[in-house]
Amino acid sequence: MTQPSLYDVAIIGYGPAGATAAALLGQAGLSVYVCDRLQGVYEIPRAIALDHEIMRVFQEIGIVKAIAPYFEPFTPSEFFGVDGQLIRRMTMVQPPYPQGYTPSMVFTQPPVEMAIRHRIAELSNVAVALGVEVTSLRQHEDSVTLSVHPEQGADTTVHARWVIACDGGASAMRAQLGIELEDLGFDEPWLVVDVRVNAQGLAKLPKTSVQYCEPERPCTYVIGPGNHRRWEISLKAGENAQDAATPEGTWKLLSRWITPQDGALWRQSSYRFHALVAERWKAGRVFLAGDAAHMQPPFLGQGMCQGIRDVANLSWKLGAVLKGQVTQGAAQALLDSYTDERKAHVRELTSRIKSVGAVICERDVEKARARDAKLLADCGGVVRDTPRQDILPALSGGLLSAQSSPGRGELFPQPKLDGGLLMDERYGYGWRLVHDGSLLGALGDFTNIDLSQPDSQEAQGVVQAWLNKRGCHAALVRPDHYVFGTAADSAKLKRLLTELTNAMHH
Ligand SMILES: Cc1cc2nc3c(=O)[nH]c(=O)nc-3n(C[C@H](O)[C@H](O)[C@H](O)COP(=O)(O)OP(=O)(O)OC[C@H]3O[C@@H](n4cnc5c(N)ncnc54)[C@H](O)[C@@H]3O)c2cc1C
Secondary structure (H helix, E strand, C coil): CCCCCCEEEEEECCCHHHHHHHHHHHHCCCCEEEEECCCCCCCCCCCCEEEHHHHHHHHHCCCHHHHHHHEEECCCEEEECCCCCEEEEEECCCCCCCCCCCCEEEECHHHHHHHHHHHHHCCCCEEEEECEEEEEEEECCCCEEEEEEECCCCCEEEEEEEEEECCCCCCHHHHHCCCCEEEEEEEEEEEEEEEEECHHHHHHCCCCEEEECCCCCCEEEEECCCCEEEEEEECCCCCCHHHHCCHHHHHHHHCCCCCHHHEEEEEEEEEEEEEEEECCCEECCEEECHHHCEECCHHHCCHHHHHHHHHHHHHHHHHHHHCCCCCHHHHHHHHHHHHHHHHHHHHHHHHHHHHHHHHHHCCCHHHHHHHHHHHHHHCCCCCCEEEHHHHCCCCCCCCCCCCCCCCCCCECCCCEECCCCEHHHHHCCCCEEEECCCCHHHHHHHCCCCCECCCCCECCCHHHHHHHHCCCCEEEECCCCEEEEEECCHHHHHHHHHHHHHHHHC
16 A cells, blocks of 8 residues: 555554554554564563453454464462462353453463464555654644654654554653653562473472462462463562572572473563553543553553553544544544543552452561451351452443443443354444343434444343343443443433433534
8 A cells, every 4th residue: 555644543562552453443444554663573471361351352353263272261360378278269250251252361472462463464554664663753733743763774754643652661652742650559579480381390380370478479370371381479678680580590489389300491581560550641642552551560460451451442432533423522522531441440450450469469477367367257268269350340430321320331241142153243343232122112213323233142141141130121332342321211221322422423
């Protein structure tokens, strides 16, 4: 394709957040420029876990089949206290699975990123520039100009109506925009070790993932796909992070579980686990997304997931604005809702991740014993399964119905339909009214709204159970699958549809 002089959207950074944004916006038919200063994908896995909401986004970009070989279900995580006793057990929700996928999975990051890139290569309206660094941006009334420095050749400029900075935790764009990071109060040095373990080593290792909530040295063991095993090991005050990250230092720390005869180190790096969130997520025509907007400790494996939620949230809104599907007046509010929704969600989830971290990381023996006793007392001495998905918050504000209704802001399920297709495969993506047929009379006045109304029979009763549990007959669902509002009667449904019309066309 000849490159446009003005792209709809330019994306800085081709990590998982930037690549997913490019795929979603490209599929929506927008002209997209995406660049990265690196040529290839980052070859060492960082994210190891993700959840069904993210698989649903991967379904939308058409890569589920291609990435299937790199995924396995996440094993339960058992938490052990000071005296080695079980104090908590995190699992998955039971089938039928609400989003159509195994709720928690472990995966190998580099081939998954490659699969997104292959998909993007099929989209002629997405221009990919690798080995180029964006050195600065300048904002104008209707566009943004990026200054681009290639590894070879002369510097150039790229112009776009909107920019998404997905340039990672050290985001130079965030700094250039003068956006500060708010510290949510977590800062600890940890060593992260990935090992390819051989059969002899695997025989020695726990059969579930483990959180060792030991005051002496809190640490995490994760069963990855195949023979990939990860340890996250906290470093003590005064311990030298560089020494710990040498092969000798790392094997010493791993000696509790395995020896060098049991496997090969894939990587070992020391990190500071942080909890940080950008004060603003939008400056003029530039949005922050992914690690550029937030960082959280990896205890629930949510960092990359959050970045993909960011771009799934932003992409349909930018698409609606750029295609003129909303009035000018509504466009500003729609784009501002990105910050309102995602920042609050990130803050809430980060605070929940910190609470999980506080359980794991207690270094005071007496306090740790009190923690163990409390957790056991809370469950009457019998540790019950806590599904990891129960920890994820709903949206609490932004583009939601002003009327409170059960289920508002929650992620709506994706049922399997009779015949085996998943709901999104059959009905595509966009605004959707899912109802049990009892309120059809309310719809007559709203033929102007572009809504899909799934009418196929679901195979496992997932949606009916969802509606029943919330005491409603209909759910108005956004293109990113979050529930705008629910209705228990025709009057409420009419009100919901009026609110949606006003939100898009005022
Ligand atoms: C030890 C560890 C374990 C983790 N475990 C999990 C997990 O289990 N699950 C999970 O969901 N997340 C996890 N995460 C978090 C996850 O890895 C990150 O959140 C995710 O990789 C961030 O993606 P991103 O696209 O926002 O940024 P990045 O992957 O950092 O990508 C940013 C890209 O921008 C490019 N770039 C930067 N500046 C410029 C510029 N000026 N011009 C051009 N290009 C530029 C960079 O080269 C880079 O490719 C973990 C992280 C760590 C460190």
